[in-house]
Amino acid sequence: MSIRSIFFFFLLFFLGFFFYQFVYVSQNPHIPSSVQKQKKPVHILIISSWRSGSSFLGQIFNHHQDVFYLFEPGHSIWMRFRKEGATLLHYLVRDLIHSLFTCDVSSLQQYLPRGGKQISEMSFFSESRALCSPPSCSGYIPSGGFDRQKCFYRCKNATLDKMAEACTKYSHVVMKTVRIFDLSVLLPLFRDPALDLRILHLVRDPRAVASSRKYFSLSVDDRIVLKGFIGNNNIASTQVMEKICNAQLAINKLAMAAVPVLHDRYMLIRHEDLALEPVKNVKDIYEFVGLKMSDDMERWIHNITHGEDKEKRGFMTFSRQSSKVVQKWRTTMDFKNVKEIQHVCKDAMEHFGYLPVKSIKEQKNMTLDLIL
Ligand SMILES: *[C@@H]1O[C@H](CO)[C@@H](O)[C@H](O)[C@H]1NC(C)=O
Numbered sequence: 001m002s003i004r005s006i007f008f009f010f011l012l013f014f015l016g017f018f019f020y021q022f023v024y025v026s027q028n029p030h031i032p033s034s035v036q037k038q039k040k041p042v043h044i045l046i047i048s049s050w051r052s053g054s055s056f057l058g059q060i061f062n063h064h065q066d067v068f069y070l071f072e073p074g075h076s077i078w079m080r081f082r083k084e085g086a087t088l089l090h091y092l093v094r095d096l097i098h099s100l101f102t103c104d105v106s107s108l109q110q111y112l113p114r115g116g117k118q119i120s121e122m123s124f125f126s127e128s129r130a131l132c133s134p135p136s137c138s139g140y141i142p143s144g145g146f147d148r149q150k151c152f153y154r155c156k157n158a159t160l161d162k163m164a165e166a167c168t169k170y171s172h173v174v175m176k177t178v179r180i181f182d183l184s185v186l187l188p189l190f191r192d193p194a195l196d197l198r199i200l201h202l203v204r205d206p207r208a209v210a211s212s213r214k215y216f217s218l219s220v221d222d223r224i225v226l227k228g229f230i231g232n233n234n235i236a237s238t239q240v241m242e243k244i245c246n247a248q249l250a251i252n253k254l255a256m257a258a259v260p261v262l263h264d265r266y267m268l269i270r271h272e273d274l275a276l277e278p279v280k281n282v283k284d285i286y287e288f289v290g291l292k293m294s295d296d297m298e299r300w301i302h303n304i305t306h307g308e309d310k311e312k313r314g315f316m317t318f319s320r321q322s323s324k325v326v327q328k329w330r331t332t333m334d335f336k337n338v339k340e341i342q343h344v345c346k347d348a349m350e351h352f353g354y355l356p357v358k359s360i361k362e363q364k365n366m367t368l369d370l371i372l
């Protein structure tokens, strides 16, 4: 072969390769753009407590095309070990999250009710856009927005093997959990060179949390939080709130003390700040984890935080006037109950900048700002 034919051979090969890249990659919108770059993935854990807006923050990640998002994987562990306490289950939840960050689904399979063959064994699978898209689910290709109802019916047969495959295709793996009460349990994850972990710690005014918890049945979870406590419901819910407040405070204090380990890897977010200035705060959060905010994404965030309930499907209605939601507890909650929560959560409220009310008049006076 002459030098010239070798040259033409290579020229043809490269042209063919670029043509393939152009046609295949640019025509296939379901390959997240990040995969084409092949960088080391970023692992993001949202830690929070019940009714604190973590589903909302999770959805903001779920909507991003570079994110593989799982809603509350620790739920399967808590449902499996209902008689145990949160302190023991921490470690199982931590190890499960660790495996899932590396796209290993084998431990999750052990906790699921039928051996973890299909994603429908996970209670909240249809909350995850990535689980509802190829390669996890090829039967349903979301177009014009992700529809969890359609996903629920069309993707329930998808396997966990496919889920693991899908997980490796994204630049960011994100999970949220309300089941970690102690940050020290998570610290070993920062030492694993396979992980690039960021923690987003989301807190909310305890009075709003307590008020919102009333509308949800959390008795199984509460029993695990209090480990077996069975008694008067009102006492139990105040005790749960006390435990949650102390845990949120301790998590933040440890994060501040562990600055060398957690440098640039821990971010505190108040739900109220997110609700009152969603676009600005989401931009900061995205920057912290290295995600780009598109114009379309910005419009979507504005839409879901300023409209009336548009998206009623699924149990998470996050499309509403989020600035109104922040103050809602002040009109719905008994002053007596407010005082109880302010008492058991005093330190956490002071630390995170939530001002107490001294009278029912102050509670109902909406011009009085209670957030520092
Ligand atoms: C899921 O599997 C069941 C049982 O094999 C089958 O009857 C059903 O049609 C499947 N559903 C979808 C959406 O593929």
Ligand SMILES: *[C@@H]1O[C@H](CO)[C@@H](O)[C@H](O)[C@H]1NC(C)=O
Pocket (backbone or CB within 6 Å): 296, 297, 299, 300, 303
């Ligand atoms: C925002 O809401 C409007 C009106 O409902 C809708 O037409 C538009 O598509 C939405 N935009 C995004 C990016 O979701």
Ligand SMILES: *[C@@H]1O[C@H](CO)[C@@H](O)[C@H](O)[C@H]1NC(C)=O
Pocket (backbone or CB within 6 Å): 361, 365, 366, 367, 368, 369
């Ligand atoms: C409500 O609070 C504002 C701000 O502190 C105060 O100026 C106003 O007098 C209060 N209104 C009533 C009815 O107490």
